[in-house]
């Protein structure tokens with residue numbers, strides 16, 4: 020079996036705690052199905068800053084570029100509030116996304132049947148939910164220049180962030196949205212703010228053209244992003260694939276996370292474009308949540324978003340669909356068995372910590388792989 024190179028970047032806060040649980044699953048894949056995963060581990064975020072003065076070192080960037088896939092925990096925390104802006108922990112993640120050109124960020128929000136009562140919304144609103152937020156990840160206001168705070172010299176300052184999108188950036192994320200919708204329920208909802216932003220007008224124009232010229236058989240709808248956010252909470256099941264820009268995608272996916280019961284449930288895949296020669300695309304997989312400083316070090320974080328991110332990695336980077344299905348099923352069965360971390364705890368269920376949840380999923384995953 021050819022070796023498959025993984026780079027594991029645990030990061031800060033709960034990052035190392037949930038990364039330890041994903042390592043158990045990788046070991047099972049190697050043992051039971053000889054998956055041939057070779058894992059290197061490196062520092063990122065605040066822990067990398069403490070080590071070398073950068074949120075991601077050039078050496079780690081080289082490892083990321085050479086890996087078949089990167090598994091990322093989470094970065095950030097109050098300890099690094101005072102570090103220079105370009106060295107803050109989050110800058111490490113943004114460099115990985117930008118330098119690896121990971122323009123397509125898939126953030127699925129699924130309501131597991133066992134968690135239909137864990138959401139703050141009523142059961143009937145979220146039961147059976149299966150939507151995909153496709154967030155543009157390498158453009159927009161996150162990266163546009165200028166980005167600065169200017170001293171105006173009169174006791175006033177001016178802060179500037181710049182939202183920029185070029186044609187090719189919208190075209191490629193729109194194509195990705197339609198291609199994903201084709202494998203699902205065939206509907207794309209594009210969200211922007213064309214009523215106030217030039218980038219919104221342009222986004223709408225380009226997505227509409229790509230639909231007309233290349234995917235006329237699929238359904239395209241448009242929503243202003245604020246109304247879209249409202250509808251995501253009022254009646255989320257009307258959506259299939261939501262395609263949106265970097266900033267709206269960040270916010271809408273945290274909202275969508277809560278539909279599923281907890282931010283600790285939402286995985287993501289960040290994909291680049293396929294290499295012309297090999298077809299291989301650079302990829303990074305990470306939970307949608309952050310480093311959760313409020314619960315870090317207590318062993319109580321929910322590792323499911325991280326474990327399900329490995330599931331997306333198996334599917335999108337290695338076409339290991341059987342193993343990915345087994346992992347999804349193991350997560351589902353664990354929840355059906357009433358095993359819960361604190362964030363999704365319900366009456367009559369068994370409360371476990373990060374390691375307990377990781378073990379419960381690992382046990383069911385191993386059993387499923389061994390049977391097949």
Ligand SMILES: NC(=O)c1ccc[n+]([C@@H]2O[C@H](COP(=O)([O-])OP(=O)(O)OC[C@H]3O[C@@H](n4cnc5c(N)ncnc54)[C@H](O)[C@@H]3O)[C@@H](O)[C@H]2O)c1
Pocket residue numbers: 033092093094095096097109112282283284305306307308309310311312313314319320321322324362
């Ligand atoms: N991809 C990333 O690395 C990433 C993503 C978001 C935020 N951040 C960073 O994380 C730090 C904290 O940000 P925040 O507090 O706004 O967001 P957060 O996602 O870290 O936490 C928000 C809330 O959700 C809870 N939560 C998050 N993940 C959980 C899990 N797996 N299990 C149980 N509860 C969980 C936390 O305890 C907290 O109450 C900041 O520095 C932020 O920049 C990093």
Ligand SMILES: CC(C)[C@H](C(=O)O)[C@@H](O)C(=O)O
Pocket residue numbers: 095109112113269307309
């Ligand atoms: C940590 C931060 C840079 C990041 C973002 O804003 O993209 C996070 O919130 C996310 O959702 O991945």
Ligand SMILES: [Mg+2]
Pocket residue numbers: 269270273307
């Ligand atoms: Mg976010």
